[in-house]
Amino acid sequence: MKKRALLSVSDKTGIVEFARELHGLGFELVSTGGTKRVLRDAGIPVLGVSELTGFPECLDGRVKTLHPVIHAGILARRDHPEHMAQIAKLGISTIDMVVINLYPFKATILKDDVTFEEAIENIDIGGPTMIRAAAKNWQDVTVIVDPRDYDGVLAEMKLGKISLETKARLARKVFAHTANYDAMISNWLGRQAGDDPLPETITMTYEKVQDMRYGENPHQRGAFYREVGKGFEGTIAAAKQLHGKELSYNNINDANGALDTLKEFDGVCAVGVKHANPCGVGLGKTLHEAYVNMYNADPVSIFGGIVALNERVDAATAEEIAKIFVEIVIAPGYEPEALEILCRKKNIRVLELPEIRQKNKREFLDMKKVAGGLLVQELDCELMNEEELKVVTDRAPTAEELAQLKFAWRVVKHTKSNAIVLVKGDQTVGVGPGQTNRITALELAIKYAGDKAAGSVMGSDAFFPFDDCVEAAHQAGITAIIQPGGSIRDEDSIKKCNEYGIAMVFTGMRHFKH
């Protein structure tokens, strides 16, 4: 008896060539409306599904293949005499190969002008039903959902038969594919309806952008995945690499941190990051000025770091960057001369991200894998509530101090806790990240700042449990402090500030980051 293949594809790439080969190998071909037309136009003999089922496609294509003749033909177990007897009695022939790809739901929802109705119509029903059936009966039915598998399958057929390993692999691919497809649908519908972003169960779908040479360390494997079906403009996932070696796992993590910090600033800004912490942030009237301020903030740490800039890079800035080794430069664009200067350096990775100023969306969520589970929270998209900003000391900060305090606050938010950031003028002068106590974070920041500590202002990501930080600040010549407040010993710190004439403001908002 002739083998039978059912072909029903939305993405018609390669289908004519594949069908022609199947026909040549003696297969009888059966197809749904559009696929059948394409094959017939190419002169390939093909039977319509309706001719097999004796039932017309109806409801605008909502029902085409949903028929027992199709599903029994796929699902009958060839090693079960009863199954075979039953389908024979019903006049149903077996289907030995199913070649399907689904309605393009992802491409549809990514369209700017997509309507709800259009998205719903692009939810495939018949396709997943058939491929799941075929994958369940994988030993008897070969199922192909990806045009990239056509050649491999043909090659095996020409050698005699499709191996069980291949059939099993293709079947597993089906269940990954339908799980992805359904996750995409449920996430999109949930977002349209404004469902709780922290639901009872989380089903996410990410697609691989690239394998990494390794993960955080050379003995760990790593890869980068991108969210599916969501806009990711302005994120590291949308960056275009213009020059340099492949991005590493740590590059992506660090660049992500640099972008997060950069997005806090509306003015011209340069951010330097090392090990996911800002090591320097500079502001300026020009990008060159901002870069130089960032560089001078900590000329030691920026070596081998990540530089994120929120303006198109000019030649003068590129010359400055090229003086040292940095792993990555990421910016909205580059003047041709600037790009040429940077590209002269073999080891620098140059990334372009036109929407670099686009703010992060809360719905991106922040996730952290812990052994055996997943911590999920909204992204920290708040900075502070300006109305709640409270001067708690006798002396209020001057306008200049206040501007610098807000600058420090923007940076300390993106520094690992416990974090202290010192700012003077248009640059950070000392960043004390990731300490297990606050006083050491401050001591570290003061050490980094050196002579520049005197006359600087301080941001702290969380409250002061004791007044020791105020004492140390005074010793270093720090003139003003911004912190959330909320300690039971706030009064001690306030008292000490008043004693030393330090101005202190409370934001009422904490920014732990771990």
Ligand SMILES: NC(=O)c1ncn([C@@H]2O[C@H](COP(=O)(O)O)[C@@H](O)[C@H]2O)c1NC=O
């Ligand atoms: N409703 C059905 O019975 C049905 N059967 C197959 N499809 C899909 O129809 C598409 C192919 O359609 P056409 O051959 O008409 O271009 C494929 O993506 C296939 O997955 C169906 N469509 C959607 O549910």
